[in-house]
Amino acid sequence: MLGQVRSLLRYRLLIQSLVSRELKARYRGSVLGFFWSFVNPLLLLVTYTIVFTRIMPGVHSPKMEPYYLFFFCGILPWTWFSSSLVESANGLIAGGNLIKKVLFPAEVLPVVTVLANLVHFLLGLPILLLFLAWEGRLGPAALLLPLPIAVQLLFSLGLALGLSALTVHFRDLQNILGHVLHLWFFTSPILYLYGEVPGTFRSLLRLNPMSHILVSYQQILFDGSFSHGPQLALAGLAALLALAVGAFFFDRLRDTFAEGV
Amino acid sequence: MTAPAVLARDVSKVYRRFVHQKQFRTLKSALLTGSLLSDLRPEETFTALDGVSFAVPQGATFGVIGENGSGKSTLLKLMAGITRPTRGTLSVEGRVSALIELGAGFHPEISGRENVAINGIMLGLTRKQVEERFDDIVDFAELREFIDAPVKTYSSGMYARLGFAVAIHVEPDVLLIDEVLAVGDEAFTRKCLDKIAEFRRRGKTILIVTHSLGLVEKMCDDVLWLRHGRVADHGDPKRVVDAYLTYVAGGEERLMAAGQGQQGAVADAPPADTAPVEGSVHGYRPGRWGSREVEITRVRLVDSRGRERHVFVPGESLTLALSVRTSAPVEDFVFGLGLFGSDGVSIYGTNTDLEDWKPRRLEGEAEVSLVLEDLRLVEGTYLLDVAAHRKDGTPYDYHRGLYSFRVKSRIKDVGLYRPAHRWAFSGGIELLAPAPRPELDLQEDDA
Numbered sequence: 001m002l003g004q005v006r007s008l009l010r011y012r013l014l015i016q017s018l019v020s021r022e023l024k025a026r027y028r029g030s031v032l033g034f035f036w037s038f039v040n041p042l043l044l045l046v047t048y049t050i051v052f053t054r055i056m057p058g059v060h061s062p063k064m065e066p067y068y069l070f071f072f073c074g075i076l077p078w079t080w081f082s083s084s085l086v087e088s089a090n091g092l093i094a095g096g097n098l099i100k101k102v103l104f105p106a107e108v109l110p111v112v113t114v115l116a117n118l119v120h121f122l123l124g125l126p127i128l129l130l131f132l133a134w135e136g137r138l139g140p141a142a143l144l145l146p147l148p149i150a151v152q153l154l155f156s157l158g159l160a161l162g163l164s165a166l167t168v169h170f171r172d173l174q175n176i177l178g179h180v181l182h183l184w185f186f187t188s189p190i191l192y193l194y195g196e197v198p199g200t201f202r203s204l205l206r207l208n209p210m211s212h213i214l215v216s217y218q219q220i221l222f223d224g225s226f227s228h229g230p231q232l233a234l235a236g237l238a239a240l241l242a243l244a245v246g247a248f249f250f251d252r253l254r255d256t257f258a259e260g261v
Numbered sequence: 262m263t264a265p266a267v268l269a270r271d272v273s274k275v276y277r278r279f280v281h282q283k284q285f286r287t288l289k290s291a292l293l294t295g296s297l298l299s300d301l302r303p304e305e306t307f308t309a310l311d312g313v314s315f316a317v318p319q320g321a322t323f324g325v326i327g328e329n330g331s332g333k334s335t336l337l338k339l340m341a342g343i344t345r346p347t348r349g350t351l352s353v354e355g356r357v358s359a360l361i362e363l364g365a366g367f368h369p370e371i372s373g374r375e376n377v378a379i380n381g382i383m384l385g386l387t388r389k390q391v392e393e394r395f396d397d398i399v400d401f402a403e404l405r406e407f408i409d410a411p412v413k414t415y416s417s418g419m420y421a422r423l424g425f426a427v428a429i430h431v432e433p434d435v436l437l438i439d440e441v442l443a444v445g446d447e448a449f450t451r452k453c454l455d456k457i458a459e460f461r462r463r464g465k466t467i468l469i470v471t472h473s474l475g476l477v478e479k480m481c482d483d484v485l486w487l488r489h490g491r492v493a494d495h496g497d498p499k500r501v502v503d504a505y506l507t508y509v510a511g512g513e514e515r516l517m518a519a520g521q522g523q524q525g526a527v528a529d530a531p532p533a534d535t536a537p538v539e540g541s542v543h544g545y546r547p548g549r550w551g552s553r554e555v556e557i558t559r560v561r562l563v564d565s566r567g568r569e570r571h572v573f574v575p576g577e578s579l580t581l582a583l584s585v586r587t588s589a590p591v592e593d594f595v596f597g598l599g600l601f602g603s604d605g606v607s608i609y610g611t612n613t614d615l616e617d618w619k620p621r622r623l624e625g626e627a628e629v630s631l632v633l634e635d636l637r638l639v640e641g642t643y644l645l646d647v648a649a650h651r652k653d654g655t656p657y658d659y660h661r662g663l664y665s666f667r668v669k670s671r672i673k674d675v676g677l678y679r680p681a682h683r684w685a686f687s688g689g690i691e692l693l694a695p696a697p698r699p700e701l702d703l704q705e706d707d708a
Contacts, residue, residue, distance in 0.1 A: 013388065017379045025370040028411070101365035102383060103342045103357065258344045259276060 074190035088160035139224035158242030324481035355434025364424030369413035547662035555657035599646035
């Protein structure tokens with residue numbers, strides 16, 4: 001794994017330019033262009049605000065008011081997470097031409113996917129901060145924001161590496177993944193408060209690293225006070241483990257990519 | 262002696278071949294049976310390369326030839342580092358640039374300019390180096406006016422040109438080329454060949470995988486012939502190409518199978534893009550027959566400098582040199598030649614009798630040469646009949662279609678015969694004269 005980290009450092013220029021290519025290519029040809037990075041989370045926000053304040057008002061506890069803002073704190077990082085996984089599951093196959101025809105370090109592809117989505121997340125963040133400031137909730141705790149971002153980055157990278165490698169041989173994963181992520185979304189505290197989940201289910205939620213990452217975002221941004229540090233540290237360890245396992249699978253299967261994709 | 266640029270020791274590459282059922286095995290079943298990793302261990306395998314060893318000295322131009330599926334491209338991919346050998350070791354010194362598929366890394370949505378930058382970085386340049394070489398790359402690709410358009414709007418020729426331009430400007434120490442020169446028009450192919458020649462002069466190592474045997478003979482210092490993943494022959498281009506052609510034309514085997522069992526050396530065979538010799542519409546089938554009282558033991562095609570060749574350009578001289586032998590003195594003999602197109606259409610035929618040469622005596626060994634002073638043929642592959650027979654036509658030794666040569670020309674004129682000609686214009690007409698370019702110079706190795 002150390003070797004992989006070193007090789008990633010060696011390829012940082014390549015990664016950098018591929019990330020910027022990814023960002024440029026994504027909205028090329030659309031009228032709003034780069035603004036989609038801001039518009040997308042806004043539209044998502046509008047949809048959920050309508051659902052939870054007009055259609056189903058009162059299903060959430062008063063602690064989560066203003067609800068749209070609470071939801072925004074969770075959905076933004078979740079979008080980064082889920083689109084990273086969906087795209088990287090497809091990544092090696094989509095980049096098959098590179099792997100088969102050019103001497104190309106395959107691990108760069110999932111890394112680029114995760115990083116490009118991180119940039120989208122970071123571009124959406126000012127909108128969130130703006131609304132937080134509007135509601136008078138933006139406090140000094142927001143300075144801790146890099147902590148959950150770092151943990152989530154490691155966790156996403158690990159899963160992306162493992163997923164992209166396995167999908168080359170098990171294309172079924174692409175289909176399964178959507179459903180897994182759907183389930184994962186509802187079993188992560190995005191729509192509801194982590195602290196209000198009933199007993200047994202809560203211990204299940206506790207095993208989910210994303211729970212702690214999301215709770216950290218909510219505390220840092222929404223509550224303005226951060227007490228979830230130890231749990232986030234544990235999630236960080238889990239993220240490192242995921243990275244190690246992902247990198248292991250990736251390395252094991254690396255030689256089969258050129259033939260498998 | 263410096264270390265070789267490429268050193269292969271007993272290299273084997275085994276591909277797994279999926280059985281239908283396995284290919285569609287699901288993750289679930291793999292997880293349930295716990296065979297996740299063992300599934301990735303193949304049961305059915307296909308050996309693409311088997312114990313291949315060779316060394317390419319630095320600065321050499323090295324050709325790899327062989328039929329489709331003989332392992333050429335696999336070898337190139339191994340050298341490029343895209344896949345690793347299953348067994349054996351393969352080392353390559355210095356920066357490698359592989360022209361396997363031109364523009365493989367291009368993203369269709371973004372501009373040529375951005376793609377050049379990213380492709381250059383992908384091939385190992387720094388951002389600064391890309392900037393420095395950017396103008397050269399664009400000029401070489403002749404795409405200046407389109408460089409800011411997304412590459413999805415490019416034609417396939419433009420795409421390939423840009424890909425070639427980037428790859429060649431990476432300044433590799435070792436350049437790997439896989440049959441990519443087939444893209445683009447004649448002018449661009451010519452430009453690519455010039456660039457490759459420049460690489461040679463600057464002492465870079467070049468590996469070419471190609472079906473173009475003329476190119477191999479012309480450019481390579483050393484040729485490796487792969488057959489079914491093994492080294493069939495390795496060494497002097499002329500010799501290896503000849504051996505390969507003999508094999509491809511299947512001359513010996515086919516004749517033996519036909520029960521004639523005689524020696525039939527085949528000098529050249531049509532490359533992949535021309536029609537196969539056998540089974541042609543005119544019923545023209547290669548073969549050899551006759552009493553052998555006079556035997557044609559060897560047939561060579563030589564150029565004006567007496568060197569044996571198989572690719573000629575229009576206007577060159579071609580000498581057909583026959584070595585003949587007779588066990589008992591003969592007084593009735595005629596030597597003849599027939600020239601045919603690759604589809605078996607007769608183009609020209611003559612013999613000593615028709616041209617009124619009176620035979621006196623033939624004894625022991627002799628040489629018969631026919632000099633075609635000025636080869637007025639269009640580009641294509643041509644087959645030769647040579648024969649020794651009596652004046653009444655009874656054959657001593659008739660070789661039908663056993664020899665062939667190729668004519669290579671910059672001008673893609675058509676037909677069977679190229680008369681000496683020139684254009685003349687007068688009055689209210691204006692044309693720009695073609696650039697004075699020499700015909701493909703197949704002798705430039707000597708320069």
